[in-house]
Amino acid sequence: MFHHLKYFLVAFVSLVLVTTGCEKKEKEYHAVISTEFGDITIMLYNSTPNHRDNFVKLVNEGYYDSLLFHRIIDNFMIQGGDPFSKHAVPGEKLGSGGPKKLIDPEIGAPHIRGAVAAARTANPKKASSGSQFYIVTGKQLGPEDILQAELSKKIKYNDVQKKLYLEQGGYPSLDMEYTVFGEVLSGMDVVDKISRLERDERDRPLKDIRMHIKLID
Numbered sequence: 001m002f003h004h005l006k007y008f009l010v011a012f013v014s015l016v017l018v019t020t021g022c023e024k025k026e027k028e029y030h031a032v033i034s035t036e037f038g039d040i041t042i043m044l045y046n047s048t049p050n051h052r053d054n055f056v057k058l059v060n061e062g063y064y065d066s067l068l069f070h071r072i073i074d075n076f077m078i079q080g081g082d083p084f085s086k087h088a089v090p091g092e093k094l095g096s097g098g099p100k101k102l103i104d105p106e107i108g109a110p111h112i113r114g115a116v117a118a119a120r121t122a123n124p125k126k127a128s129s130g131s132q133f134y135i136v137t138g139k140q141l142g143p144e145d146i147l148q149a150e151l152s153k154k155i156k157y158n159d160v161q162k163k164l165y166l167e168q169g170g171y172p173s174l175d176m177e178y179t180v181f182g183e184v185l186s187g188m189d190v191v192d193k194i195s196r197l198e199r200d201e202r203d204r205p206l207k208d209i210r211m212h213i214k215l216i217d
C-alpha cells in the first residue's frame with residue numbers, strides 16, 4: 001500500500017475529475033510482469049495518458065511476451081521491451097528495437113525506487129521508445145544528493161518527494177530527462193534479484209530473463 005500512497009501524493013495530475021458537481025475517478029490500470037523469479041505488479045499513471053495507453057495496447061497484443069530484460073545494472077535499473085530480444089542468441093547486442101513511432105514526452109514524476117519509466121534515445125525532444133521501459137532500483141541518497149539534483153535540474157521537490165527519495169532511494173539524476181509512467185506496487189524483491197545477476201560488458205544478463213505481462217483489475 002505504501003507505493004500506492006506514493007502515487008496519490010507524487011503524481012502531478014489529480015485522478016479525480018470534477019464535472020457538474022460530481023466526482024468521477026478515472027480507471028486505474030495495473031499489470032503483472034511475470035518472470036521466473038516471481039511477479040512484479042505495477043500501476044500505470046493516468047497523468048501520463050500517452051505512455052499508459054501505449055503500454056496497455058502492447059500488453060493486450062501480447063507484444064512483451066517472451067521478451068528479455070536485456071539490460072541490468074545493480075543499484076540503478078533493469079530494462080526490457082526490445083522486440084529483437086525474443087529470439088536473440090547469447091551475447092547478441094540488444095537495445096535498438098521497438099516501434100518506429102516514438103511517444104511524446106510526459107515528463108514530471110521522479111525516479112524514486114520502483115519507478116517505471118520509458119527508455120529513449122538521445123533525441124532532443126526527449127521522446128520515448130515505443131516499447132522499451134525500465135524499473136528503477138536506485139541507490140541510497142542523502143540530503144546533499146537531493147539538493148544537488150535540484151540545483152542541477154533547476155527543479156524543486158516537494159516534501160513528500162524528498163521524504164520518499166531519502167527513505168527509499170532512487171535515481172534523481174534522471175529526473176526531467178525521461179518519462180516515469182508508473183510504479184511498482186509489489187515485487188521489488190524480484191526486481192532486485194534480476195538487477196544483481198551476472199552480466200556481460202554490455203550489461204546484458206548472462207542468463208536470459210524473459211517476461212510475460214498481463215493486465216489485471
